[in-house]
Amino acid sequence: MALEQATSPVLSWQVHPARERWKAALLAAAVIAIAAWLVAELMEQPAWGLFAAAVLVVGCNRFFFPTTYELTTDGIIARYPLKTIRYQWPELRRFVYDQTGGFLSPRARRSFLDEYRGMSLLFGRGDNAALIIQEIRSRMPKEAIVREVTQRKARVAGVERSEPPDSSAEHITRGAPLRSDPSHPHRKEPTCGG
Helix, strand or coil, X not given: CCEEECCXXXXXXXXXXXXXXXXXXXXXXXHHHHHXXXXXXXXXXXXXXXXXXXXXXXXXXXXXXXXXXXXXXXXXXXXXXXXXXXXXXXXXXXXEECCCEEEEECCCCCCCCHHHHCEEEECCCCCCHHHHHHHHHHHCCCCCXXXXXXXEEEEECCEEEEECCCCCCCCCCXXXXXXXXXXXXXXXXXXXXX
16 A cells, blocks of 8 residues: 655555455455356357456456545545545545544435445555544544444354444444344244144
């Protein structure tokens, strides 16, 4: 990750998850190659295999290709591989983050629209997360919700999940126990014949 601070109050950095997690990138490339080969064999046309590979790579574009972020005095810009998102600081109402990344939203409360209206941030590897978080926090409007999410592992139905320390935080939905969980209050034992 490269971090630059220019003479004007601008902070920019670039993340490339595939480069930072090369083993995961190799695994993803192998899965894509196998899926493309299977599609080519099933459709009996190599072109369909190439098409399948292209669709999978485009679907994982933020992993395979670098993303550049810029903090300016006016706002924040994220240059993703297939699009650019810009927000002015007064537009932003929520910043939820941990040491690996964060989420900026123009909505004060969590919503199903977050996926379409917010901006996901990755801080990348290195010691730059604290500087980036401090810069974003200092530029957020005073009425904005700014929360740090700490990682606490919880075992829920045999699956590890990360939960916030504050269960009343509206920006994170706690993992509900699965019906197969014996401690679930509405769990019903299977019966024979009905």
